[in-house]
Amino acid sequence: MSPTTTAQTPTGPGAAPAPRPVLAGIPAYVPKPPAPPAEGPSHRLFLNENPYPPLPSVAETLARAATEAHLYPTIQPERLTHALARRLDVPPAHLVTGPGSVGIYQQIGQALLEPGDEVVYAWTSFEAYPIVTRMAGAVPVEVPLAGGVHDLDAMAAAIGPRTRAVLLCEPNNPTGTAVGAARLERFLDRVPGDVLVVLDEAYFEFHRSPDAADGVALYRERPNLVTLRTFSKAYGLAGMRVGYAVAQAPIAEALRKCAVPCGVGRLAEEAALTALEVEGELLERVERIVAERERTREALLGLGWEVLPSETNFLWLPAGRDAERVAAGWERRGLLVRAFPDEGLRVTVGTPEANDLLLTAAKETVPPAR
Known part of the structure:
Protein backbone atom coordinates (compact mmCIF):
# COMPACT_ATOMS: atom_id res chain seq x y z
CA MET A 1 0.00 0.00 0.00
CA SER A 2 1.46 3.35 -1.04
CA PRO A 3 1.69 6.24 1.47
CA THR A 4 -1.26 7.95 -0.19
CA THR A 5 -3.49 4.86 -0.18
CA THR A 6 -6.09 4.58 2.60
CA ALA A 7 -7.81 1.44 3.88
CA GLN A 8 -11.23 1.00 2.38
CA THR A 9 -14.27 0.29 4.55
CA PRO A 10 -16.10 -2.78 3.22
CA THR A 11 -19.30 -1.89 1.42
CA GLY A 12 -22.03 -3.81 -0.28
CA PRO A 13 -24.32 -6.68 0.79
CA GLY A 14 -21.67 -8.36 2.97
CA ALA A 15 -20.88 -5.27 5.04
CA ALA A 16 -22.46 -4.48 8.42
CA PRO A 17 -22.09 -1.73 11.04
CA ALA A 18 -19.77 -2.70 13.87
CA PRO A 19 -21.06 -2.29 17.45
CA ARG A 20 -18.90 -0.37 19.89
CA PRO A 21 -16.04 -2.62 21.06
CA VAL A 22 -16.91 -1.95 24.70
CA LEU A 23 -20.14 -3.93 24.27
CA ALA A 24 -18.16 -7.16 23.94
CA GLY A 25 -17.31 -6.96 27.64
CA ILE A 26 -20.83 -6.20 28.86
CA PRO A 27 -22.73 -9.12 30.38
CA ALA A 28 -26.13 -9.55 28.78
CA TYR A 29 -29.15 -9.88 31.03
CA VAL A 30 -30.34 -13.44 30.51
CA PRO A 31 -33.99 -14.08 31.33
CA LYS A 32 -34.70 -17.05 33.51
CA PRO A 33 -35.15 -20.15 31.29
CA PRO A 34 -38.48 -21.99 31.39
CA ALA A 35 -38.69 -24.34 34.35
CA PRO A 36 -39.48 -28.04 33.92
CA PRO A 37 -43.18 -28.81 34.18
CA ALA A 38 -44.28 -28.72 37.79
CA GLU A 39 -46.91 -30.77 39.51
CA GLY A 40 -49.51 -28.15 40.36
CA PRO A 41 -49.23 -24.35 40.13
CA SER A 42 -45.94 -22.52 39.74
CA HIS A 43 -44.84 -19.62 41.92
CA ARG A 44 -42.60 -16.83 40.57
CA LEU A 45 -40.12 -16.33 43.39
CA PHE A 46 -37.16 -15.14 41.32
CA LEU A 47 -37.81 -11.48 40.41
CA ASN A 48 -38.63 -9.91 43.82
CA GLU A 49 -42.13 -9.07 42.62
CA ASN A 50 -44.94 -8.11 44.96
CA PRO A 51 -47.09 -11.26 45.14
CA TYR A 52 -50.35 -9.30 45.27
CA PRO A 53 -52.15 -7.86 42.23
CA PRO A 54 -52.95 -4.14 41.97
CA LEU A 55 -55.55 -2.80 44.36
CA VAL A 278 -53.93 4.64 48.47
CA GLU A 279 -50.46 4.30 49.96
CA GLY A 280 -51.88 3.27 53.33
CA GLU A 281 -53.58 0.21 51.85
CA LEU A 282 -50.47 -0.73 49.93
CA LEU A 283 -48.26 -0.45 52.99
CA GLU A 284 -50.63 -2.79 54.84
CA ARG A 285 -49.65 -5.35 52.22
CA VAL A 286 -46.00 -4.53 52.84
CA GLU A 287 -46.52 -5.35 56.52
CA ARG A 288 -47.94 -8.74 55.55
CA ILE A 289 -44.96 -9.41 53.32
CA VAL A 290 -42.56 -8.45 56.12
CA ALA A 291 -44.39 -10.76 58.53
CA GLU A 292 -44.20 -13.59 55.99
CA ARG A 293 -40.50 -12.86 55.46
CA GLU A 294 -39.78 -13.29 59.16
CA ARG A 295 -42.01 -16.35 59.51
CA THR A 296 -40.39 -18.05 56.53
CA ARG A 297 -36.85 -17.20 57.62
CA GLU A 298 -37.39 -18.52 61.15
CA ALA A 299 -38.86 -21.73 59.79
CA LEU A 300 -35.95 -22.22 57.37
CA LEU A 301 -33.46 -21.65 60.17
CA GLY A 302 -35.30 -24.25 62.20
CA LEU A 303 -34.89 -26.71 59.34
CA GLY A 304 -31.12 -26.25 59.37
CA TRP A 305 -30.82 -23.78 56.46
CA GLU A 306 -28.54 -20.78 56.64
CA VAL A 307 -30.54 -17.62 55.85
CA LEU A 308 -29.17 -14.10 56.15
CA PRO A 309 -31.23 -11.46 57.97
CA SER A 310 -33.25 -9.58 55.35
CA GLU A 311 -34.60 -6.04 55.12
CA THR A 312 -36.21 -6.63 51.71
CA ASN A 313 -39.00 -8.73 50.20
CA PHE A 314 -36.71 -11.70 49.57
CA LEU A 315 -34.41 -14.07 51.43
CA TRP A 316 -30.82 -15.04 50.68
CA LEU A 317 -29.71 -18.62 51.30
CA PRO A 318 -25.91 -18.96 51.00
CA ALA A 319 -26.06 -22.37 49.33
CA GLY A 320 -22.62 -22.14 47.66
CA ARG A 321 -21.93 -24.92 45.16
CA ASP A 322 -25.35 -26.45 45.84
CA ALA A 323 -27.28 -23.38 44.67
CA GLU A 324 -28.12 -24.61 41.17
CA ARG A 325 -28.87 -28.15 42.34
CA VAL A 326 -31.31 -26.96 44.98
CA ALA A 327 -32.96 -24.47 42.60
CA ALA A 328 -33.50 -27.16 39.97
CA GLY A 329 -35.14 -29.47 42.50
CA TRP A 330 -37.43 -26.76 43.80
CA GLU A 331 -38.42 -25.70 40.32
CA ARG A 332 -39.73 -29.18 39.65
CA ARG A 333 -42.04 -28.54 42.58
CA GLY A 334 -43.26 -25.29 41.03
CA LEU A 335 -40.97 -22.95 42.98
CA LEU A 336 -39.08 -20.70 40.56
CA VAL A 337 -36.20 -19.21 42.56
CA ARG A 338 -33.04 -17.40 41.49
CA ALA A 339 -29.77 -19.31 41.73
CA PHE A 340 -26.45 -17.46 41.74
CA PRO A 341 -23.95 -20.18 40.76
CA ASP A 342 -21.52 -21.08 43.55
CA GLU A 343 -23.02 -18.36 45.76
CA GLY A 344 -26.59 -18.80 46.88
CA LEU A 345 -30.31 -18.66 46.32
CA ARG A 346 -32.45 -15.55 46.25
CA VAL A 347 -36.05 -16.41 47.10
CA THR A 348 -38.79 -13.81 46.83
CA VAL A 349 -41.30 -13.74 49.68
CA GLY A 350 -44.51 -14.90 48.06
CA THR A 351 -48.03 -15.54 49.25
CA PRO A 352 -48.44 -17.66 52.40
CA GLU A 353 -49.31 -20.62 50.17
CA ALA A 354 -46.13 -20.22 48.14
CA ASN A 355 -44.03 -19.81 51.28
CA ASP A 356 -45.58 -22.94 52.81
CA LEU A 357 -44.68 -24.87 49.67
CA LEU A 358 -41.14 -23.53 49.94
CA LEU A 359 -40.89 -24.73 53.53
CA THR A 360 -42.13 -28.18 52.53
CA ALA A 361 -39.52 -28.34 49.77
CA ALA A 362 -36.80 -27.13 52.15
CA LYS A 363 -37.76 -29.76 54.71
CA GLU A 364 -37.39 -32.48 52.09
CA THR A 365 -34.08 -31.13 50.75
CA VAL A 366 -30.74 -31.73 52.44
CA PRO A 367 -29.40 -28.29 53.41
CA PRO A 368 -25.99 -27.36 51.96
CA ALA A 369 -23.08 -28.12 54.27
CA ARG A 370 -21.84 -25.03 56.07
Whole structure:
Protein backbone atom coordinates (compact mmCIF):
# COMPACT_ATOMS: atom_id res chain seq x y z
CA MET A 1 0.00 0.00 0.00
CA SER A 2 1.46 3.35 -1.04
CA PRO A 3 1.69 6.24 1.47
CA THR A 4 -1.26 7.95 -0.19
CA THR A 5 -3.49 4.86 -0.18
CA THR A 6 -6.09 4.58 2.60
CA ALA A 7 -7.81 1.44 3.88
CA GLN A 8 -11.23 1.00 2.38
CA THR A 9 -14.27 0.29 4.55
CA PRO A 10 -16.10 -2.78 3.22
CA THR A 11 -19.30 -1.89 1.42
CA GLY A 12 -22.03 -3.81 -0.28
CA PRO A 13 -24.32 -6.68 0.79
CA GLY A 14 -21.67 -8.36 2.97
CA ALA A 15 -20.88 -5.27 5.04
CA ALA A 16 -22.46 -4.48 8.42
CA PRO A 17 -22.09 -1.73 11.04
CA ALA A 18 -19.77 -2.70 13.87
CA PRO A 19 -21.06 -2.29 17.45
CA ARG A 20 -18.90 -0.37 19.89
CA PRO A 21 -16.04 -2.62 21.06
CA VAL A 22 -16.91 -1.95 24.70
CA LEU A 23 -20.14 -3.93 24.27
CA ALA A 24 -18.16 -7.16 23.94
CA GLY A 25 -17.31 -6.96 27.64
CA ILE A 26 -20.83 -6.20 28.86
CA PRO A 27 -22.73 -9.12 30.38
CA ALA A 28 -26.13 -9.55 28.78
CA TYR A 29 -29.15 -9.88 31.03
CA VAL A 30 -30.34 -13.44 30.51
CA PRO A 31 -33.99 -14.08 31.33
CA LYS A 32 -34.70 -17.05 33.51
CA PRO A 33 -35.15 -20.15 31.29
CA PRO A 34 -38.48 -21.99 31.39
CA ALA A 35 -38.69 -24.34 34.35
CA PRO A 36 -39.48 -28.04 33.92
CA PRO A 37 -43.18 -28.81 34.18
CA ALA A 38 -44.28 -28.72 37.79
CA GLU A 39 -46.91 -30.77 39.51
CA GLY A 40 -49.51 -28.15 40.36
CA PRO A 41 -49.23 -24.35 40.13
CA SER A 42 -45.94 -22.52 39.74
CA HIS A 43 -44.84 -19.62 41.92
CA ARG A 44 -42.60 -16.83 40.57
CA LEU A 45 -40.12 -16.33 43.39
CA PHE A 46 -37.16 -15.14 41.32
CA LEU A 47 -37.81 -11.48 40.41
CA ASN A 48 -38.63 -9.91 43.82
CA GLU A 49 -42.13 -9.07 42.62
CA ASN A 50 -44.94 -8.11 44.96
CA PRO A 51 -47.09 -11.26 45.14
CA TYR A 52 -50.35 -9.30 45.27
CA PRO A 53 -52.15 -7.86 42.23
CA PRO A 54 -52.95 -4.14 41.97
CA LEU A 55 -55.55 -2.80 44.36
CA PRO A 56 -59.02 -2.39 42.81
CA SER A 57 -58.61 1.39 42.71
CA VAL A 58 -55.33 1.06 40.82
CA ALA A 59 -56.85 -1.46 38.42
CA GLU A 60 -59.78 0.89 37.78
CA THR A 61 -57.35 3.72 37.05
CA LEU A 62 -55.48 1.56 34.57
CA ALA A 63 -58.74 0.63 32.83
CA ARG A 64 -59.70 4.29 32.46
CA ALA A 65 -56.23 5.34 31.33
CA ALA A 66 -56.18 2.58 28.72
CA THR A 67 -58.83 4.45 26.74
CA GLU A 68 -56.19 7.14 26.11
CA ALA A 69 -53.42 4.79 25.09
CA HIS A 70 -53.43 6.32 21.59
CA LEU A 71 -52.19 9.64 23.01
CA TYR A 72 -48.61 10.52 23.84
CA PRO A 73 -47.77 11.09 27.48
CA THR A 74 -46.07 14.32 28.50
CA ILE A 75 -42.30 14.53 27.95
CA GLN A 76 -41.84 14.32 31.73
CA PRO A 77 -44.62 13.03 34.03
CA GLU A 78 -45.28 16.43 35.56
CA ARG A 79 -48.29 15.45 37.67
CA LEU A 80 -46.38 12.56 39.22
CA THR A 81 -43.34 14.75 39.76
CA HIS A 82 -45.37 17.29 41.72
CA ALA A 83 -47.18 14.57 43.68
CA LEU A 84 -43.85 13.04 44.69
CA ALA A 85 -42.47 16.47 45.56
CA ARG A 86 -45.37 17.01 47.98
CA ARG A 87 -45.08 13.50 49.36
CA LEU A 88 -41.32 13.77 50.01
CA ASP A 89 -41.25 17.50 50.79
CA VAL A 90 -38.64 18.25 48.14
CA PRO A 91 -38.60 20.78 45.28
CA PRO A 92 -39.93 19.41 41.98
CA ALA A 93 -36.63 20.46 40.39
CA HIS A 94 -34.88 17.87 42.59
CA LEU A 95 -36.88 14.96 41.14
CA VAL A 96 -36.04 12.78 38.15
CA THR A 97 -38.27 10.03 36.79
CA GLY A 98 -37.52 7.10 34.53
CA PRO A 99 -38.74 3.70 33.34
CA GLY A 100 -37.79 1.98 36.58
CA SER A 101 -34.60 2.57 38.52
CA VAL A 102 -32.66 0.92 35.70
CA GLY A 103 -33.71 3.70 33.35
CA ILE A 104 -32.29 6.27 35.74
CA TYR A 105 -29.04 4.32 36.05
CA GLN A 106 -28.66 4.67 32.29
CA GLN A 107 -29.26 8.41 32.61
CA ILE A 108 -26.54 8.54 35.27
CA GLY A 109 -24.12 6.74 32.95
CA GLN A 110 -24.83 9.14 30.11
CA ALA A 111 -24.77 12.30 32.22
CA LEU A 112 -21.81 11.70 34.50
CA LEU A 113 -19.50 8.91 33.33
CA GLU A 114 -16.67 9.25 30.82
CA PRO A 115 -14.54 6.47 29.32
CA GLY A 116 -11.84 5.52 31.80
CA ASP A 117 -13.71 6.73 34.89
CA GLU A 118 -13.83 4.24 37.75
CA VAL A 119 -17.08 3.17 39.41
CA VAL A 120 -16.91 1.51 42.83
CA TYR A 121 -19.61 -0.89 43.96
CA ALA A 122 -19.98 -3.98 46.12
CA TRP A 123 -20.19 -7.40 44.57
CA THR A 124 -22.38 -9.35 44.51
CA SER A 125 -24.97 -6.58 44.21
CA PHE A 126 -27.52 -5.28 41.70
CA GLU A 127 -26.73 -6.84 38.34
CA ALA A 128 -27.24 -3.58 36.45
CA TYR A 129 -24.06 -2.11 37.96
CA PRO A 130 -21.46 -3.74 35.68
CA ILE A 131 -23.71 -3.25 32.67
CA VAL A 132 -24.27 0.48 33.20
CA THR A 133 -20.61 1.02 34.08
CA ARG A 134 -19.18 -0.71 31.04
CA MET A 135 -21.80 0.74 28.71
CA ALA A 136 -20.41 4.19 29.56
CA GLY A 137 -16.87 2.97 28.89
CA ALA A 138 -16.08 3.27 32.60
CA VAL A 139 -14.08 0.78 34.66
CA PRO A 140 -15.80 -1.34 37.34
CA VAL A 141 -14.10 -1.57 40.73
CA GLU A 142 -15.87 -4.43 42.48
CA VAL A 143 -15.43 -4.74 46.25
CA PRO A 144 -16.36 -8.15 47.73
CA LEU A 145 -19.13 -8.30 50.31
CA ALA A 146 -18.15 -9.22 53.85
CA GLY A 147 -20.52 -11.85 55.16
CA GLY A 148 -23.13 -10.80 52.63
CA VAL A 149 -22.92 -7.13 53.70
CA HIS A 150 -21.30 -4.10 52.06
CA ASP A 151 -17.72 -3.72 53.31
CA LEU A 152 -17.81 0.06 53.58
CA ASP A 153 -14.23 0.38 54.81
CA ALA A 154 -12.96 -1.55 51.79
CA MET A 155 -15.20 0.47 49.47
CA ALA A 156 -13.86 3.74 50.88
CA ALA A 157 -10.31 2.47 50.43
CA ALA A 158 -11.10 1.59 46.80
CA ILE A 159 -11.93 5.21 45.94
CA GLY A 160 -9.05 6.72 44.02
CA PRO A 161 -8.24 9.70 41.80
CA ARG A 162 -10.12 8.18 38.84
CA THR A 163 -13.25 7.32 40.83
CA ARG A 164 -16.26 9.13 39.46
CA ALA A 165 -19.13 7.28 41.17
CA VAL A 166 -19.99 4.86 43.96
CA LEU A 167 -23.09 2.68 43.62
CA LEU A 168 -24.58 1.41 46.87
CA CYS A 169 -27.67 -0.79 47.16
CA GLU A 170 -29.27 -0.36 50.60
CA PRO A 171 -30.67 -2.87 51.46
CA ASN A 172 -28.58 -4.97 49.12
CA ASN A 173 -29.84 -7.07 46.25
CA PRO A 174 -29.39 -10.09 46.23
CA THR A 175 -28.41 -10.65 49.88
CA GLY A 176 -31.14 -8.54 51.54
CA THR A 177 -28.69 -7.12 54.07
CA ALA A 178 -28.36 -3.49 55.18
CA VAL A 179 -25.56 -1.42 56.66
CA GLY A 180 -27.84 1.01 58.50
CA ALA A 181 -27.91 4.78 58.77
CA ALA A 182 -25.01 5.28 61.18
CA ARG A 183 -22.47 3.27 59.17
CA LEU A 184 -23.76 4.73 55.92
CA GLU A 185 -23.33 8.31 57.10
CA ARG A 186 -19.78 7.62 58.28
CA PHE A 187 -19.05 6.18 54.84
CA LEU A 188 -20.57 9.18 53.05
CA ASP A 189 -18.38 11.47 55.12
CA ARG A 190 -15.33 9.69 53.68
CA VAL A 191 -16.36 10.05 50.03
CA PRO A 192 -14.84 13.08 48.25
CA GLY A 193 -17.37 15.71 47.25
CA ASP A 194 -16.61 15.35 43.54
CA VAL A 195 -17.51 11.62 43.60
CA LEU A 196 -21.17 10.83 42.96
CA VAL A 197 -22.83 8.40 45.39
CA VAL A 198 -25.92 6.61 44.09
CA LEU A 199 -27.97 5.20 46.97
CA ASP A 200 -30.42 2.64 45.62
CA GLU A 201 -33.37 2.29 48.00
CA ALA A 202 -35.56 0.02 45.87
CA TYR A 203 -36.54 -1.92 49.02
CA PHE A 204 -36.83 1.08 51.34
CA GLU A 205 -40.39 0.29 52.46
CA PHE A 206 -39.45 -3.20 53.67
CA HIS A 207 -36.59 -2.03 55.94
CA ARG A 208 -37.67 -2.42 59.56
CA SER A 209 -34.46 -1.77 61.52
CA PRO A 210 -34.56 1.27 63.86
CA ASP A 211 -31.28 2.26 62.18
CA ALA A 212 -32.74 2.21 58.67
CA ALA A 213 -31.25 4.85 56.39
CA ASP A 214 -33.40 7.44 54.64
CA GLY A 215 -31.72 8.68 51.49
CA VAL A 216 -34.23 11.47 50.95
CA ALA A 217 -33.27 12.93 54.31
CA LEU A 218 -29.56 12.43 53.62
CA TYR A 219 -29.46 14.06 50.19
CA ARG A 220 -30.56 17.45 51.54
CA GLU A 221 -27.10 18.19 52.95
CA ARG A 222 -25.06 16.17 50.45
CA PRO A 223 -24.78 17.62 46.92
CA ASN A 224 -23.02 14.47 45.66
CA LEU A 225 -25.81 12.06 46.73
CA VAL A 226 -28.51 10.67 44.44
CA THR A 227 -31.24 8.56 46.04
CA LEU A 228 -33.22 6.12 43.90
CA ARG A 229 -36.62 4.62 44.68
CA THR A 230 -39.22 2.72 42.70
CA PHE A 231 -42.89 1.83 42.39
CA SER A 232 -41.98 -1.71 41.33
CA LYS A 233 -41.64 -3.45 44.70
CA ALA A 234 -43.72 -2.20 47.64
CA TYR A 235 -46.25 -0.48 45.38
CA GLY A 236 -46.70 -3.56 43.19
CA LEU A 237 -46.27 -1.82 39.83
CA ALA A 238 -43.30 -3.72 38.41
CA GLY A 239 -45.02 -4.03 35.04
CA MET A 240 -45.57 -0.28 34.79
CA ARG A 241 -41.85 0.65 35.05
CA VAL A 242 -41.81 3.77 37.21
CA GLY A 243 -38.72 4.80 39.15
CA TYR A 244 -37.51 8.11 40.47
CA ALA A 245 -34.44 9.82 41.84
CA VAL A 246 -33.97 12.66 44.30
CA ALA A 247 -30.87 14.83 43.92
CA GLN A 248 -29.73 18.40 44.22
CA ALA A 249 -30.75 20.60 41.28
CA PRO A 250 -27.52 20.52 39.20
CA ILE A 251 -27.40 16.70 39.18
CA ALA A 252 -31.15 16.34 38.70
CA GLU A 253 -31.10 18.70 35.72
CA ALA A 254 -28.27 16.76 34.10
CA LEU A 255 -30.15 13.48 34.53
CA ARG A 256 -33.34 14.90 33.04
CA LYS A 257 -31.38 16.01 29.95
CA CYS A 258 -30.47 12.36 29.36
CA ALA A 259 -33.95 10.97 29.98
CA VAL A 260 -35.84 9.26 27.16
CA PRO A 261 -38.74 11.57 26.23
CA CYS A 262 -42.05 10.15 27.40
CA GLY A 263 -40.11 7.44 29.26
CA VAL A 264 -42.89 7.09 31.84
CA GLY A 265 -46.05 6.32 29.91
CA ARG A 266 -49.52 7.64 30.52
CA LEU A 267 -50.82 4.41 32.10
CA ALA A 268 -47.76 4.16 34.31
CA GLU A 269 -48.12 7.74 35.56
CA GLU A 270 -51.81 7.32 36.35
CA ALA A 271 -51.18 4.04 38.18
CA ALA A 272 -48.39 5.59 40.26
CA LEU A 273 -50.55 8.60 41.14
CA THR A 274 -53.34 6.35 42.38
CA ALA A 275 -50.85 4.20 44.28
CA LEU A 276 -49.70 7.30 46.15
CA GLU A 277 -53.32 8.12 47.01
CA VAL A 278 -53.93 4.64 48.47
CA GLU A 279 -50.46 4.30 49.96
CA GLY A 280 -51.88 3.27 53.33
CA GLU A 281 -53.58 0.21 51.85
CA LEU A 282 -50.47 -0.73 49.93
CA LEU A 283 -48.26 -0.45 52.99
CA GLU A 284 -50.63 -2.79 54.84
CA ARG A 285 -49.65 -5.35 52.22
CA VAL A 286 -46.00 -4.53 52.84
CA GLU A 287 -46.52 -5.35 56.52
CA ARG A 288 -47.94 -8.74 55.55
CA ILE A 289 -44.96 -9.41 53.32
CA VAL A 290 -42.56 -8.45 56.12
CA ALA A 291 -44.39 -10.76 58.53
CA GLU A 292 -44.20 -13.59 55.99
CA ARG A 293 -40.50 -12.86 55.46
CA GLU A 294 -39.78 -13.29 59.16
CA ARG A 295 -42.01 -16.35 59.51
CA THR A 296 -40.39 -18.05 56.53
CA ARG A 297 -36.85 -17.20 57.62
CA GLU A 298 -37.39 -18.52 61.15
CA ALA A 299 -38.86 -21.73 59.79
CA LEU A 300 -35.95 -22.22 57.37
CA LEU A 301 -33.46 -21.65 60.17
CA GLY A 302 -35.30 -24.25 62.20
CA LEU A 303 -34.89 -26.71 59.34
CA GLY A 304 -31.12 -26.25 59.37
CA TRP A 305 -30.82 -23.78 56.46
CA GLU A 306 -28.54 -20.78 56.64
CA VAL A 307 -30.54 -17.62 55.85
CA LEU A 308 -29.17 -14.10 56.15
CA PRO A 309 -31.23 -11.46 57.97
CA SER A 310 -33.25 -9.58 55.35
CA GLU A 311 -34.60 -6.04 55.12
CA THR A 312 -36.21 -6.63 51.71
CA ASN A 313 -39.00 -8.73 50.20
CA PHE A 314 -36.71 -11.70 49.57
CA LEU A 315 -34.41 -14.07 51.43
CA TRP A 316 -30.82 -15.04 50.68
CA LEU A 317 -29.71 -18.62 51.30
CA PRO A 318 -25.91 -18.96 51.00
CA ALA A 319 -26.06 -22.37 49.33
CA GLY A 320 -22.62 -22.14 47.66
CA ARG A 321 -21.93 -24.92 45.16
CA ASP A 322 -25.35 -26.45 45.84
CA ALA A 323 -27.28 -23.38 44.67
CA GLU A 324 -28.12 -24.61 41.17
CA ARG A 325 -28.87 -28.15 42.34
CA VAL A 326 -31.31 -26.96 44.98
CA ALA A 327 -32.96 -24.47 42.60
CA ALA A 328 -33.50 -27.16 39.97
CA GLY A 329 -35.14 -29.47 42.50
CA TRP A 330 -37.43 -26.76 43.80
CA GLU A 331 -38.42 -25.70 40.32
CA ARG A 332 -39.73 -29.18 39.65
CA ARG A 333 -42.04 -28.54 42.58
CA GLY A 334 -43.26 -25.29 41.03
CA LEU A 335 -40.97 -22.95 42.98
CA LEU A 336 -39.08 -20.70 40.56
CA VAL A 337 -36.20 -19.21 42.56
CA ARG A 338 -33.04 -17.40 41.49
CA ALA A 339 -29.77 -19.31 41.73
CA PHE A 340 -26.45 -17.46 41.74
CA PRO A 341 -23.95 -20.18 40.76
CA ASP A 342 -21.52 -21.08 43.55
CA GLU A 343 -23.02 -18.36 45.76
CA GLY A 344 -26.59 -18.80 46.88
CA LEU A 345 -30.31 -18.66 46.32
CA ARG A 346 -32.45 -15.55 46.25
CA VAL A 347 -36.05 -16.41 47.10
CA THR A 348 -38.79 -13.81 46.83
CA VAL A 349 -41.30 -13.74 49.68
CA GLY A 350 -44.51 -14.90 48.06
CA THR A 351 -48.03 -15.54 49.25
CA PRO A 352 -48.44 -17.66 52.40
CA GLU A 353 -49.31 -20.62 50.17
CA ALA A 354 -46.13 -20.22 48.14
CA ASN A 355 -44.03 -19.81 51.28
CA ASP A 356 -45.58 -22.94 52.81
CA LEU A 357 -44.68 -24.87 49.67
CA LEU A 358 -41.14 -23.53 49.94
CA LEU A 359 -40.89 -24.73 53.53
CA THR A 360 -42.13 -28.18 52.53
CA ALA A 361 -39.52 -28.34 49.77
CA ALA A 362 -36.80 -27.13 52.15
CA LYS A 363 -37.76 -29.76 54.71
CA GLU A 364 -37.39 -32.48 52.09
CA THR A 365 -34.08 -31.13 50.75
CA VAL A 366 -30.74 -31.73 52.44
CA PRO A 367 -29.40 -28.29 53.41
CA PRO A 368 -25.99 -27.36 51.96
CA ALA A 369 -23.08 -28.12 54.27
CA ARG A 370 -21.84 -25.03 56.07
